[in-house]
Amino acid sequence: MIDEILNLPDVSFIDDLQLDDVQAQLVRDYQNRYKEITGKDVALERADPMSLILYALSIQIYQALLYVDKTGKQDLLKYSYGEYLDNLAAMKGIAREQAKPSRAMIRFTLSGIRPNTVEIPEGTRVTNGEIYFQTESPAEIPAGGTSVDVAAECMTSGVAGNNLETGEINVLVDPVPYVAKVANTEPTTGGADIEDDDTLKDRIYIAPSKYSVAGPEESYRYWLKTYNANISDVLIYSDDPVDVTIEFIMTDGELPSESMLLGVQKFLSDEQIRPLTDRVTVKAPETVDYKINVKYFVNQSDLKKVDTIKTAVNAAVDDYIIWQRSKIGRDINPSQLIQQMMSAGAKRVEVTLPVFQVIGKANVAKLSSKTVTYGGLEDD
Structure with a gap:
């Protein structure tokens, strides 16, 4: 969820009442009313039968108050969720995005050079034996050629088709004359499950931008998030009038595949999305390589849990790698690495690499190598 939503002030439709407050109020009301009727003060001990009755009532009353608070909050973007959020989105003309299929470029290779054009029909299916993909458009291998790359999408929506390695999709389901082999030229990516609440909230927040026809940055950002919920960070800039460059990365900082870039380019070319005066270029951001070479030490007093700390520190390094690549333009920052390792239980961290670097x-940032060394125990 974006910071603008997270940083909104908290609200309470019941003035932050707690169960103890409701119980105390019931006791006070009973005592005041008793004195009005009898003219006498009454003290209620905690085990008094009337106290027990009032406490039991207070639980039901407090439960009702919680429902009141919840009902009020479902009209607010910060708190809304599930079907309530869907209804809130509908007020902005937005619907939760359904699951999206993963994509890949598939290379069709002939058994030999042919004197005539070989056609690859649209919808030709390929598989790794479990997950099936089909080509999105017809393609041709011209006379004298041996192969052609065709964009394909998974026939099963969701993340199931993601992360198939290069060459793993290598079975041609629908025979094509003279085609001897097929293989994906890149890992599969772009599959997304049904849009989660946080992503939908982000789109609702920036939804007013979609109504503009002037091509503002937020409008392009909205449409990219609509295309695929796994697009995590977007950079839109224009170095020259008319020209608009869009760069983006996927969940956990993964770079978009060629097929994903082609899909976004085609999506943004829709006349209802792209202003007529904009010439849009979609690409992956350039990467800046960095290395990790660190040594860490653990307090002597933590001897009994040193194995647990080792596991936590290694996980912290992996989390740092994801953090480092999860935002375009994020400087390479070893201070963040030290902080996460020490939070995981390290007493002291020696960082040889990386050094701080502004990347533009x-x-x-893209990790090229990682060395994490346990240096042993040290006195507290």
């Missing part, structure tokens, strides 16, 4: 607004 249109770049993203």
Whole structure:
């Protein structure tokens, strides 16, 4: 969820009442009313039968108050969820995005050079034996050629088709004359499950931008998030009038595949999305390589849990790698690495690499090698 939503002030439709407050109020009301009727003060001990009755009532009353608070909050973007959020989105003309299929470029290779054009029909299916993909458009291998790359999408929506390695999709389901082999030229990516609440909230928040026809940055950001919920960070800039460059990365900072870039380019070319005066270029951000070489030490007093700390520190390094690549233009920052390792239980961290580096607004950090060394125990 974006910071603008997270940083909105908290609200309570019941003035932050707690169960103890309701119980105390019931006791006070009973005592005041008793004195009005009898003219006498009454003290209620906790085990008094009337106290027990009032406490039991207070639980039901407090439960009702919680429902009141919840009902009020479902009209607010910060708190809304599930079907309530869907109804809130409908007020902005937005619907939760359904699951999206993953994509890949598939290379069709002939058994040999042919004197005539070989056609690859649209919808030709390929598989790794479990997950099936089909080509999105017809393609041709011209006379004298041996192969052609065709964009394909998974026939099963969701993340199930993601992360198939290069060459793993290598079975041709629908025979094509003279085609000897097929293989994906890139890992599969772009599959997304049904849009989650946080992503939908982000789109609702920036939804007013979609009504503009002037091509503002937020409008393009909205449409990219609509295309695929797994697009995590977007950079839009224009170095020259008319020209608009869009760079983006996927969940956990993964770079978009060629087929994903082609899909976004086609999606943004829709005349209802792209202003007529904009020439849009979609690409992956350039990467800046960095290395990790660190040694860490653990307090002597933590001897009994050193194995647990080792596991936590290694996980912290992996989390740092994801953090480092999860935002375009994020500087390479060893201070963040030290902080996460120490939070995981390290007493002291020696960082040889990386060193702090400004990478530029249109770049993203990419890990090239990782060395994490346990240096042993030290006195507290």
